[in-house]
Amino acid sequence: MTNFKLCLLFILLLNHPAFSQENSVHIRINQLGYLEEDSKVAVVFGNKAIKEPFQLILQETGKVVGEFRPKAITTDQWAGYQYCEVDFSKVTQRGYYFMKGKSSGTTSSIFRIGNDAFGNHQETLLEFMRQQRCGYNPTLDMVCHEKDGRTFFGPMPDSSYVDVSGGWHDAGDQLKYLITSSYATAHMLMAYEMYPGRFEDKFNAFGQPWPNGIPDILDEAKWGLDWIHKMHPAPDQLFHQVADDRDHKGFKIPNKDNSDYGWGANQYRPAYFATGKPQGLMKYQSEATGVANLAGRSAAAMALAARIWEKDLNDPVFALKCRNAALSLYKLGRENEGFQQGNSYSAPYRYNEETWADDMEWAAAEIYKLTGESNYLEQAKKYALMSNTQDSWTVRDSAAHYQLYPFINMGHYSLHSIVDENFKKVLEGYYLDGIKYTLKRAEKNPFHIGVPFIWCSNNLLTSLITQVILYEKMSGDRSFEPFLSAQRDWLFGRNPWGTSMFTGIPEKGEFPVEVHTSLYVLLGLEVPGGLVDGPVYTSIYNSLLGLTLLKPDKFAAFQNEHVVYHDDVGDYSTNEPTMDGTAGAILMMTHFSKK
Structure with a gap:
């Protein structure tokens, strides 16, 4: 095989979803944000042990306000990932922030720190x-x-x-x-x-x-x-x-x-x-x-x-x-x-x-x-x-x-x-x-x-x-x-x-959309504020009658033998x-x- 073909194959592999998923880092935070004196701990996970530091960046200025080393979590591992925590509780300054992996460049969504973080939801x-x-x-x-x-x-x-x-x-x-x-x-x-x-x-x-x-x-x-x-x-x-x-x-x-x-x-x-x-x-x-x-x-x-x-x-x-x-x-x-x-x-x-x-x-x-x-x-x-x-x-x-x-x-x-x-x-x-x-x-x-x-x-x-x-x-x-x-x-x-478990909260975040309701299915209405049923044990999901996913599972990479959640109209057990x-x-x- 020529060097050109080898390079092309390598590029194709890098862009393959399974490959990129295996080598990606995922940051999970509260998308709404945190009160100033809250405990503030992000969960970060990936296919391999995570050793890179994570930066907390003030969104308005791009300034790095803190750099934090991840701490490995020694508990049951879901879906084969390796998990760690990033504790940034010491940051109390009001503002909009995002977290970024210093080496991987992985970023979180933007979130608020301040006693108004939860608005009047x-x-x-x-x-x-x-x-x-x-x-x-x-x-x-x-x-x-x-x-x-x-x-x-x-x-x-x-x-x-x-x-x-x-x-x-x-x-x-x-x-x-x-x-x-x-x-x-x-x-x-x-x-x-x-x-x-x-x-x-x-x-x-x-x-x-x-x-x-x-x-x-x-x-x-x-x-x-x-x-x-x-x-x-x-x-x-x-x-x-x-x-x-x-x-x-x-x-x-x-x-x-x-x-x-x-x-x-x-x-x-x-x-x-x-x-x-x-x-x-x-x-x-x-x-x-x-x-x-x-x-x-x-x-x-x-x-x-x-x-x-x-x-x-x-x-x-x-x-x-x-x-x-x-x-x-x-x-x-x-x-x-x-x-x-x-x-x-x-x-x-x-x-x-x-x-x-x-x-x-x-x-x-x-x-x-x-x-x-x-x-x-x-x-x-x-x-x-x-x-x-x-x-x-x-x-x-x-x-x-x-x-x-x-x-x-x-x-x-x-x-x-x-x-x-x-x-x-x-x-x-x-x-x-x-x-x-x-x-x-x-x-x-x-x-x-x-x-x-x-x-x-x-x-x-x-x-x-x-x-x-x-x-x-x-x-x-x-x-x-x-x-x-x-x-x-x-x-x-x-x-x-x-994902948030409330429809429409936060407004520009990841939240349930394909909910098991008539108003969404028949009229396309996305009514904010509804709490969906939430994740269930995989064993329960597999035992219920009449469950059929209607679209490809966008969370497929994060499902596991322990718990499942689907943002899908067909799943009345988790998304109603x-x-x-x-x-x-x-x-x-x-x-x-x-x-």
Whole structure:
């Protein structure tokens, strides 16, 4: 072979994707950036050991503000890469930066250092919540599912009409669950109570773009509250789900729903009554022992709302309505302790919640703050001891889908402020046990992530972040701040794929686009702020039904035998944004927002 041909072959090899991938270096950072006093650690990996120093460069001037030696990470290696960390925590000067390998020339995306790095993205998450609305949808400016619904399993005859219109669609599908909506509503209200000065007023109650004198997070929470009131039409009645997996007939615009539940396409949908007993219209039966999970969470939301609408919004009429609902829902939970799961029809997948004492603890604590009646405080403490740490996924290595839901016990934080010092330590200990267990798990992977990669792993991660934040507020212990930063940074790009897990965040970054939603597939709408399900164990991905990637996997080089993530419409297991996952990230996002 001539020298010319050898040179040509060498050039072709250099440009071959596999060759270039093997010899490339990858920098993973938080694309949004870092608060000034944050731990700031990039993960760098490549096919070979990385020894080159990395420079931090101020984007405005091109000035090198620091040079840092990588530190090898001695943990399990994913996909055969070798990993190291680059710690630049000492840099606190505000500005836009990028990181660069001194020898390889590899650069990161541009990111911000400054206490404004996270902007006000809690408002971006609310944008996604508004596009999930059922009834009037402001994103589409149309009304859907006006005929929800017809009852099943209730004290009234099956197929009786009841008005359960409104609420939120659950995810890329158009079902509605009290399981998730009650948590989303209560979470938003607690986030507002903790950070009342960090929310904007740019939208009205219908989600239309003009202010109404009420923070937008409360407008969104009220959308949930109004639906919960409909799902609780009488003191002894509670519905828990509207529609079922007959919904899954392909992608569709909400007001043109082709699903047929026995009354024709785009007509009535079933409204399932919470009986506290197993349910199912076909062969798949849910498990149930009571209704306290649903009644408790809903009561907590109503008690929070009663305080906020009375004191902050000067609306005693709505406040009284929420107070009465809180008391009747809590009573319903007391009389029917246990859990009610979601219903499926023709597929085996459902929300498998099996916990309820945490919800009753939260409800009792909030109602005590509302009423001052000591019996609620004593009951809250009893439920706290019942729920303890063992009801949490944080001390387990796996769990069924939504088995231990919500993914954080907010009741511990609510109760902490109203108990004696000894009981405060008990509650702090419950959070601490989970943090320590997840910290041990985090030591086994190069990104120091503490969650098991079961379905909806991102929901677990935002809940773990929230748990650390609440623990810090309760105890004053900030020793887990580096762990907290690592969990947060994963969600914005410090992960194998270098992608944010929120649609549209950051605006010019790498984030999910090919999401499993009708609005993207049929209308091309890219609605920002949605938290996608997130990576799953490869074994889970391979076992799920109906998963087919529709495009070549742009992250193929970073998939491995351990975990996978795909930005692909065909992967509902990792790339479907969820309503409750997004709502459950609002407290976290608000905590890190502009100070």
